[in-house]
Amino acid sequence: MxxxxxxxxxxxxxxxxxxxxxxxxxxxxxxxxxxxxEQLWEAMTADSRDFEDERxxxxxxxxxxxxxxxxxxxxxxEEIAGQDCLDLGCGLGLTAMVxxxxxxxxxxxxxxxxxxxxxxxxxxxxxxxxxxxxxxxxRSPALKAGSMHRVWGGDIMYEKRFVAxxxxxxxxxxxxxxxxxxxxxxxxxxxTFLHALQSGGWQGRRVYGQKVEALYAQPVxxxxxxxxxxxx
Numbered sequence: 751m752x753x754x755x756x757x758x759x760x761x762x763x764x765x766x767x768x769x770x771x772x773x774x775x776x777x778x779x780x781x782x783x784x785x786x787x788e789q790l791w792e793a794m795t796a797d798s799r800d801f802e803d804e805r806x807x808x809x810x811x812x813x814x815x816x817x818x819x820x821x822x823x824x825x826x827x828e829e830i831a832g833q834d835c836l837d838l839g840c841g842l843g844l845t846a847m848v849x850x851x852x853x854x855x856x857x858x859x860x861x862x863x864x865x866x867x868x869x870x871x872x873x874x875x876x877x878x879x880x881x882x883x884x885x886x887x888x889r890s891p892a893l894k895a896g897s898m899h900r901v902w903g904g905d906i907m908y909e910k911r912f913v914a915x916x917x918x919x920x921x922x923x924x925x926x927x928x929x930x931x932x933x934x935x936x937x938x939x940x941x942t943f944l945h946a947l948q949s950g951g952w953q954g955r956r957v958y959g960q961k962v963e964a965l966y967a968q969p970v971x972x973x974x975x976x977x978x979x980x981x982x
Contacts, residue, residue, distance in 0.1 A: 763966050770965065772812060774820035775848045780875050783810045783842055783868055809841040809865035814962035815904035815933035816841070818974035820848040822931060822958045823902070830854040830900055836923055837881070838888065838903035838916075843869025845904055847878045854900070856881035857893065888919040898923045902931040910942045917950055920979065930979040931957075935972050944977075951982040
């Protein structure tokens with residue numbers, strides 16, 4: 751997965767750093783993350799017998815889709831304020847914090863407990879009320895059916911096999927009149943996702959687009975699209 755990254759106040763990073771600053775949703779955010787990326791990767795891949803590729807530490811990067819999604823949430827502030835919302839695959843917690851800051855009641859889930867440790871730490875650093883952080887696998891939703899007014903996620907699918915579980919999760923989690931917002935940077939897997947929407951009785955439309963400057967030195971910005979998904 752190529753690194754991506756948004757508006758940093760300084761020059762693009764040349765190497766991984768444990769503390770980063772990003773501008774999103776009209777303000778600066780300070781994000782703390784694992785100090786040694788190489789050590790983290792080695793620790794997570796040490797036992798190849800039990801290793802699952804979705805457990806790779808993607809959560810410790812800030813992806814461009816999260817920055818664009820944060821902007822979209824700001825645009826929809828009145829739509830989410832006071833509502834039960836879910837951040838699907840929250841990682842370092844940026845979009846969960848943005849949603850909570852904008853007045854939503856956010857439950858933020860991730861597959862990795864360590865990600866939630868840093869996400870909670872980041873909410874404290876940025877003086878944002880803590881979302882409800884939950885270790886959860888989208889294949890086994892541990893929340894009340896139909897309980898979420900809005901569900902959002904940034905760059906959550908990078909393999910075709912994730913498409914069906916994500917759609918089943920949305921079917922379980924979304925309120926009857928709810929909607930999901932999925933931000934994606936043009937990965938080919940999203941062609942499969944959009945086809946699955948049509949065949950599965952969902953309606954999907956592109957509602958937002960943003961060019962996001964990379965966190966790391968990169969020749970061109972990443973173009974992120976946000977899709978709104980509703981039951982057909």
